[in-house]
Amino acid sequence: MVDKIDHVDVLIVGGGPVGLITAYQLATTLPPPHKIRIIEQYAKSSQDQYGRAITLFPRSSEMLDQLGLADLLAQQCFACRTTVSYDKDGNEVQGRGWSFMEQMKDTVWDFSLVLRQKYQEEIFREQLKKKGVALESPMGLVAVEVDERLRFGEYRVTATLEDGNTKEKSIVKCKYLIGADGGRSFVRRALQIPFDGSSSEDKWVRIDGVIDTDLPKPRSYCAIESPTHGNVLWAALDHGGTRIGFAFTKERERAYKVFNEEAAVKEAIASVKPFSLKFKQVDWWTIYVVGQRIARNFFVKDSVFLAGDACHTHSSGAAQGMNTGLHDSVNLGWKLSLVLRGLAKPELLYTYESERKPNVQKLINYDKDISRLMTMQLPEGWTGDPNADPNVVLGVVMAEAATFSSGLGIYYEADNVLSIQGSFAPAASANAVVAGKRVPDAALQKPGTFEATRLHRETPNTGRFHVAVFAGDPSHTGGVLAQLFLEIEKSSFFSNASLPISWLTISTRSGPSAVEVLGAMPYGKVFYDQQLAAHSRFGVESSKGAVFVLRPDGWVGTATTLGSSTLGEIERYFRRFLSTGLHGEKVDRGIVQARL
Structure with missing residues (x-):
């Protein structure tokens, strides 16, 4: 008999990095009386192994930095800037x-x-708890139903939970359910979402x-081109550890009736030949099947989301698993927060x-190509030289995927709801800052102290x-700036204090008074860009200026010229998606884009 019912805004299923980061964002941005819960099926003592994901690439670090979490990770991490590859002869x-990792520039997180995931999760759980939300474990989701008769944003989801210790069941009614519960996601299976x-x-x-x-270079990210174990991964880890990863071929598998830790050590030693290897301590090992899957839908029934491995799985060949999940989390977190607060249209x-x-x-x-090449097989549908060396081809493929792998080149298509190419057009280049692309970091100075910031x-x-x-040089743009600041003050739209919008002004000139430098009372904070680092990186001419809308997750929303x-x-x-009173209405999928 279940007699305990709890009502929450969001129930997050899964206590890994994706679930924890999603919960952290919501806990940070949702004021009372909004309520979220996060549950994990397994007791963390059994999950806190050393293995699993290990690497965050620059864009992931940037996103965590803007959430105030990256510095905590950096305190314990191994900051890897060195790579090396060895052929079969050493x-x-x-x-x-x-x-490609040595070419990850344009960021302080280079x-x-x-x-290791164990340490990341410990940090995320601690910071989440400081926000008033504790991970509940062991607590499993055993049933879920969605009442589609209710309006968008009402308590449409009924989740049945089971305490892993007492086996006591409870009911949670929530507005939104997030499945961040891994590759065997119960949420995905319960909602019958094809994988x-x-x-x-x-x-x-x-x-x-x-x-x-x-x-020779053990504290690096290393590849060893083994004729028997594929393209072997050698990764220097935090706390003085090392990870070895290799292909377990059918030929090697036939040598073992039971593949255990002793066998894993033996094969690891063989995989790195001609170099020697001795394990003083084994922290963790695993064997797994390589595959690639993607959920048919990431958002269903207007109330259930999938994120991380729950909606996409792939090999660890390119070390993208946790990174891709964090991109999911950061993309979703602010959108859901705005909708729950009634500040954005549900669409x-x-x-x-x-x-x-x-x-x-x-x-x-x-990943399909990389995982095959790492097992010494050419990609499916390969039309090049059938005798090509997979190690050479792998180098080409990984170089081509470099900006995607680092995350710095990931973009969202322009001309959609959130990425609108405005009137500003920077000079054409591969690094052009346009709608849908990552917001680059840039050095700035604070007024008064001239203290360096970013x-x-x-x-x-x-x-x-x-x-x-981007005010440029106020001696050229001062008149336009003064008019813009005056219009903002008088605007009935921007004078709404509840709008989730902050302003900042960046001037290429500096002085003892920001007001005097700009020739007008600025709107929001002021920063100086005397070396033109920011203006140049954004492609803004000092004599003309420009205005960029930066999304909460660090991508460019739109950019306009500075003028009337x-x-x-x-x-x-902003009127395309921000709202002053549409929260809770029934949404018709067929007119989503038209209404936005």
Whole structure:
């Protein structure tokens, strides 16, 4: 008999990094009386192993930095800036394996942040608890129903939970349910969401521990081109550990009736030949089947989301699993927060799938090729030289995927709801900052002290948009600036204090008084860009200026020229999805785009 019913805004299923980061964002941005809960089926003592994901690439670190979490990870991480590749004879070869990692620039997080998932989760749980939300474990979801007769934003989802210790059942009614419960997601299966794709016959082994070796560069991200174990991963870990990963071929598998830790150690030693390897301590090991799958839908029944491995699985070949899940989480968190607070139209939630799914599909496509090449097989449908060396081809593929793998090149298509190409057009280049692309970081100075700061540091992800006015040189743009600030003050739209919008102004000139430098009372904070680092990176001419709308998650929403039409353009952008009273209404899928 279940007699305990709890009503919450959001129930998050899954206590891994994706679930924890989603919960953290919501706990940070949702004021009382909003309520969220996060549950995990397994007791964390049994889940807190050393293994699983290890690497965060620069864009993931940037997003965590804007959430105020990256510095905590950096305290414990191994900051990997060195890569090396060795051929089968132990000779160092250039431009292969993980070499793209040494070219990850345009960010202060220009390294691979290596910290095992165990330690990351400990940090995330602690910070989440400080926000008033504790992970409930062991607590499993055993049934879920969605009442589609109720309006969008009402308590449409009924979830039955079971305490893993007492076996006591309870009911949670929620407005939204987020399945971040891994590749075997109960949420996905319960909602009967197809999981398209397949598993291969390829198996890989991963083993972590403390080692002795004669490998010349052991504290690096290393590839060893083994003729028997594929393209072997050697990754320096946090706390002095090392991970070895290799292909477990049918030939190797036939040598073992039972594959246990002793066998994993033996094969790891064989995989890194001609180098020697001795394990002083084994922390963790696993063997798994390689495959790629993607959920047919990431958002269903206007109330249930999938994120992370629950909606996409792939090999660890490109080390993208946790990174892709964090991209899901950060994309979803602020959108759901705005809708729950009644500040955005409910239809905004559909952009989660429309933005994330194409990027996940790109990863799946890359991963299919990379995972085959790492097992010494050419990609399916390969039309090149049938005798090509898979290690050489792998180097080419990983180089082509470099900006995607680092996350710095991930973008959302322009001309959709949230990425609108405005009147500003920077000079054409591969790094052009346009709608849908990542907001680059840039050095700035604070007024008065001239203290150094960074754009990302001054535009944290608190669920608010940041409108950055690139003022250029006020001796040229002063008149236009004064008019813009005056229009903002008089605007009936922007004078609404509840709008989730913050302003900042960046001037290429500095002085003892920001007001005097700009020639007008600025709107929002002021920063100086004397070296033109920010203006140059954003492609803004000092004599003309421009205005960029920066999304809460650190992508460009739109960009306008600085002039008489600036405020009108920005207002039209926000009116597409911000709301003053539409929360809770019934939504018709067929007119979503038209209404937005």
